Amino acid sequence: MKHFEGLPREIIALRVAHEIKDNSYVNLGIGIPTLVSNWLEGRDVILQSEIGMLKTGPLAEGKQVDLDLINASSQPVTEIPGTAYFDICESFGMIRGGYMDVTVMGAFQVNEKGDFASWFNPSRGLDGIGNIGGSMDLAIGAKQLFIAMEHTTNEGKPKIVRNLTYPATAKAKVDLIFTDLAVINVTPEGLLLKEIYPGLTPKDVQSVTEPILLIAKDLKEIEL
């Protein structure tokens, strides 16, 4: 399998941050999505944490750590002016009820129909039980669902696939895929390659992507 050097994880997160409009309510999942928050400071974007918090502040350090204040990834965080707390049913009411403008999640696999797999890794060998957490609720409820992930596995296998071989989190929900190599739009016609890592050709990206990519007329280098 080929391997191309692309954007570091932090910079994938930066590209995602550019796609998030001001005045948005956003939920960020674990992994690269968490890094997006580093690029949203000073922006008029409100982060929701499914534990029951709106307007989540930066990670807490040292004396700031409060044992009653963590995010949904169990990291100590801070509150900022405008923070609100609420119980879990209200939190998932917001999520399922369609109030999240953007949800950003990581994934093991995505296909051209916008199905994705993120919650269960068969190699762990637990026969179909794993940590779902809030992932399925978040996927169903998001107005826009972004996936931020590496383009291939550590072994160089495509993560953008024809058919999911991992159990799905949700079907036909993904809008945009951000990887170290490309920005890809999920459209009814198929996967549309919109932006590409400088120096790569569409053929290069296709060689590590299973479904046939449509090439945008205005294909450009990844905008940072």
Next chain:
Amino acid sequence: MNKVVSDVEQAIADIEDGATIAIGGFFAAGVPRTLLRALIAKGTKNLTLACGSGPLLGAVNELNALVKNRQIKKVIDSYGLFRSATKGKQDAFEQEVRTGEIELEIYPMGTLSEKYRAAGTGIPAFFTPVGAGSLVEEATLTNIGVNRKKRETRVIDGRTCLLEYALKPDYAFVHAWKGDPEGNLRYRKTARNFNHVMAMAAGITIAEVEHLVEPGDLDPDAVHTPGIFVQRVVNVPRFDFTITDL
């Protein structure tokens, strides 16, 4: 009314083997650690612990003791295993799940929170689109094969929805920041999480409170859980713990 009991031992004295107990908390935040410790000391067996999002990972010392004492029959959760597979391999609970000694039943988090709310609000079952098209739609997600029941679905407004039933625990252990003798509770920051809805859901709710205050000391406008949902209140010290890395 005065629902105050003098200590955690007395608060849980009537819990029998085989009980289903809801455990509040979301990872490390808002876990009723003192009540869990009392349960470990009491040694009650064959327990079903109905969780929301990994409170037993957040209180991993207590989890390890419960596993070691073989007190757990089943855990219901949305996130019951360590995120790190390496950590999971070393985790006593995960090993028991792998061998089938302990049953682990998994739901999407929002569905699980709504199962508690349904129990607390007199709704026997509800339909949700969450989980459609996933393994959740096919059957109950559990490591015990015979308990994988096929799910009912219905297409509502063009979307496949799954029928989910209310989940009514015998008891709930909840952790609150402040409570009064009437059972009115107030939580702090993200330690609220599942505690309120579990207090609503359970037959008998036992609240451990860091500050037991006099009636009238809680601003009536600032009560999170009205006392009608709480049967016992016990004052506990604030617990110093390490926030678990998942």
